Amino acid sequence: MVKELFFGLIYNTSLLLVLSMLYSSLTLRLKENDRRICFLSGVVIGIVGIGIMTHPIPLVDGIFFDTRSILISSTGLFFGFGPTFIATLITSAYRLHLGGIGAPTGVLVIVTSAAIGLLWRKFRFEKLTNSDKRLPVIEFYLMGMVTHIAMLLEMLTLGAISTFVLRAIFLPVIIIYPIGSLMIGIILKCQFGNKKTQDEIQYNENKYRTLVDEMNQSLLLVEVVRNGDGAIENLRALDANSNFYRMTGTTSRAVEGEGLPHIMGAKDKGFFVKLAEQVLEKDSYTEEYFMESFGKYFEFHSYKTREDQFAMLINDITKRKELEKSILESENRYRSLFNNNLAVMLLVDSRSDKIVDANPSACSFYMHTLEELRNMKISDINILSEKEIDHEKSLAVIEGRKHCNFIHKLSNGEARDVEVYSGPIEIGGEKLIYSIIHDVTEKVRRQKEIEYLSFHDQLTGLYNRRYFEEELNRLDVKRNLPLSLIMADLNGLKLVNDAFGHAMGDKLLVSSAEIIKSVCREDDIISRVGGDEMVILLPNTGRKQAYRIIERIREIAEKSKFDDFNISISFGLSTKTEKDQVMETVYKEAEDNMYKNKLFESKKMKGNMIDTIVNALYEKSPREKNHSERVSRLCGQMGIALDLSRDEINELKSTALLHDxxxxxxxxxxxxxxxxxxxxxxxxxxxxxxxxYNILSSVNNLSIIAENVLAHHERWDGRGYPKGLKGEEIPYIARIIALADAYDKMTDYERHRRPMTGDEAAEEIRRCSGTQFDPVLAAIFIEKVLKKDSKDAV
Incomplete structure (x- = not known):
């Protein structure tokens, strides 16, 4: 039985070898996805299967044994579902046709073998066919073993004779059939590998031929023809790509084997002979050349391929040459514009920020030589940080500006404000940034000055009312609560203006503002909102903290001397603590509190200032002190002569002391x-x-004295000053002071080189009685004051 099985296997294997050769023949001629190969392969395999089953090894009636399991399982592995399905149908149909008690089991063996082969293909085919290092012997043997173990198990379906059949076929099947599967697998694997290799060769050949034919360059393979002396006699074309044929207007028949001068033009033979010598000597050589026969510029890249043979890549560079010429002309025009322009211009490498070029105006502006600038980066002259530069660029985009505002540094260290207009430019294939720089330092200075003045008080440097109102609206939000507001009013400013002039008053304002600024925090808003009024906005500041600020200002002000008097400032405070509070109400409350404090503080301060002003006058002119005291004494005597009360006499004397x-x-x-x-x-x-009058009227209790001081130079006849009052219109005390003042001036040795005597002065008063002086008062003054004074002197 074993001998018969052995010969049967040899026969079956021979048929399978025919199958593998047929497979190779068919698949090498048809495309892999061609349906014809699928159908034809299935039919051929089915016929081979029938051939195998026509030479079976019979066991009992209706049961025979062959190698179709090897055939069908190998078909499943190598041919796939389509051919396997067709082959399975054909062989199964033939087995049923043969009949016998073993027909169902035989069909089951066919189907099971096909299934095992297909499963092996699904999970292992790629690894089996792609294994180039070694043949997958174990894999094929294992598949054969699995297939025929399954076949032996299926023998159990034969019923009562299954034991007999298994005893008869077990050893041949389990030993020989897996080896048969191994052999067939190796044969088909080699055929499959050969087909795959041939397909790859064909694919690569087509790919590279297509690549060469689709090249933009012309490709020509050239062979050198030498004479007996070894010198180059001719150059013969061996092959060329499609682009070369299009360039020369020829075909492969007209090129291959022809001499190069015949193809390219006899006039250029010398060039090609020289090119051949160079490339054969150096292995590669590149040269640009104008071919008269074509009227074009070409670039020849030549490479030695073997002895006396080389390939040429030919590029038509006519347009490039024309473009280069145009670019050169453009660059010359640009260079002239660049160098002769009065505007500052720089060329900067966009990748490295290195200054590539600078025009003479730039060298003059930055005070660097051209060589120095070319060794610098743009960051060497732009003093802004990278973060500030990026912010400015973003701001320019948002604002729709075509320029950026930077600060550039000159060689002497001076910083200049500049407007930089930049754009991309390509010069000689190099991408650069072209920048035009305008010096706007003066413009920026004026803008800042205007901006400063629009929000600042010109005198004190504090913010003005406009800025205060804008900030009040901006800060009036919940996150700034508590928001305190301090009103500050400078006491006695008008008095200082009247007494010492507005220049002195301005100095007092500036000093007061400096004191307030020295105490307040950097974020606090200090504004001058009126002549002598200032407001302090204190965000996130409660009432207690605001009071401490007020007390600190007062403390410094009291210690600060302005000429001979202290600086006095009245304050009013109000704090917004709730979101619903109206800011106008808070402002009004602070203002009211300030005016309440001012009623007391200003009165006391102004009284002190009057004494200071009087002392200042006496320091300027000691003569005026003596004069005022003498006039006061004469007025006191006149008061007694007029029988005035003590209070009236005191008021008269006080007015006389202050009359000048x-x-x-x-x-x-x-x-x-x-x-x-x-x-x-x-x-x-x-x-x-x-x-x-202006000085004294600012103090409430001196208003009457102020009226008398104002009128002490009025005349009885109305020709005096400043109002030109006449007769009884002139205040009574002012008329008395006019007499005493005139008399003292006429008799003052300090005022005149040759003063009048007492009698002469009395006679002058008598003469001017009724014109300059009140006639009644003049008579009393002469009779009761001057004569008495004269007698007392005697």
């Missing part, structure tokens, strides 16, 4: 001059009653 307080505002030269020689001096001197 307005002279504190006069120039020292005029004040101490013995003789006035110009009308301008007279005009300035005539201002002192008004000034004295």
């Amino acid at each position: 307080i307005g002279k504190v505002a006069l120039d020292d030269a005029i004040l101490n001059r013995k003789v006035r020689i110009t009308k301008a001096d007279d005009a300035q001197m005539m201002r002192h009653p008004d000034i004295g």
